[in-house]
Amino acid sequence: GAVxxxxxxxxxxxxxxxxxxxxxxxxxxxxTMFWYRQFPKQSxxxxxxxxxxxxxxxxQGVEKDKFLINHASLTLSTLTVTSAHPEDSSFYIxxxxxxxxxxxxxxxxxxxxxxxTVV
Amino acid sequence: AQSVTQLGSHVSVSEGALVLLRxxxxxxxxxxxxxxxxxxxxGLQLLLKYTSAATLVKGINGFxxxxxxxxxxxxxxxxxxxxxxxxxxxxAVIIDQTGANxxxxxxxxxxTVIP
Numbered sequence: 375g376a377v378x379x380x381x382x383x384x385x386x387x388x389x390x391x392x393x394x395x396x397x398x399x400x401x402x403x404x405x406t407m408f409w410y411r412q413f414p415k416q417s418x419x420x421x422x423x424x425x426x427x428x429x430x431x432x433x434q435g436v437e438k439d440k441f442l443i444n445h446a447s448l449t450l451s452t453l454t455v456t457s458a459h460p461e462d463s464s465f466y467i468x469x470x471x472x473x474x475x476x477x478x479x480x481x482x483x484x485x486x487x488x489x490x491t492v493v
Numbered sequence: 494a495q496s497v498t499q500l501g502s503h504v505s506v507s508e509g510a511l512v513l514l515r516x517x518x519x520x521x522x523x524x525x526x527x528x529x530x531x532x533x534x535x536g537l538q539l540l541l542k543y544t545s546a547a548t549l550v551k552g553i554n555g556f557x558x559x560x561x562x563x564x565x566x567x568x569x570x571x572x573x574x575x576x577x578x579x580x581x582x583x584x585a586v587i588i589d590q591t592g593a594n595x596x597x598x599x600x601x602x603x604x605t606v607i608p
Contacts, residue, residue, distance in 0.1 A: 383534075487534065
């Protein structure tokens with residue numbers, strides 16, 4: 375299957391600093407990527423939908439100024455956690471679909487996830 | 494609103510025993526349903542998906558699931574559990590008419606396999 379690479383896999387940062395997480399589709403073009411957040415022992419919560427060349431669409435309750443999403447190319451989307459605080463510590467996962475893929479005719483490919491710890 | 498409900502946050506089975514993980518969906522239109530597996534500190538891997546073709550879907554690692562419209566269910570099964578099956582399993586749904594193409598996940602079921 376297609377590969378989505380997420381980097382870094384783990385990051386520890388100080389409170390108040392910013393952290394950037396990259397999500398790359400390695401062997402296909404992804405016009406749309408999704409960013410999820412997963413709390414310990416809980417499900418994945420969709421944070422935002424990242425569209426290449428346009429502004430991301432954020433889910434209700436997600437601060438767009440805190441979680442900056444950039445989707446500058448068909449193979450790369452980035453999530454920047456700005457002015458991170460301990461409550462932002464979580465597991466962040468991205469996923470991507472094939473360019474032009476229709477619902478049900480393609481699957482979402484997931485990155486390996488990024489464990490963010492803010493100290 | 495579309496949703497999936499996974500009954501049982503934890504399931505324990507003995508090695509070699511039947512695995513049954515339950516998932517019920519809520520939708521007024523035909524859904525697309527998925528099962529994903531997540532190993533610790535990793536992303537999600539697709540096990541199988543239902544996309545309105547055959548109601549019995551076979552996936553990887555010996556897993557299968559049956560779409561039952563009358564019961565609004567899509568339970569995941571495996572005849573014989575293996576130690577390597579221990580992981581977190583998520584049922585997910587896409588409702589096509591939303592146009593958003595988003596996956597909505599259940600709360601997950603942690604499978605423990607007892608030697």
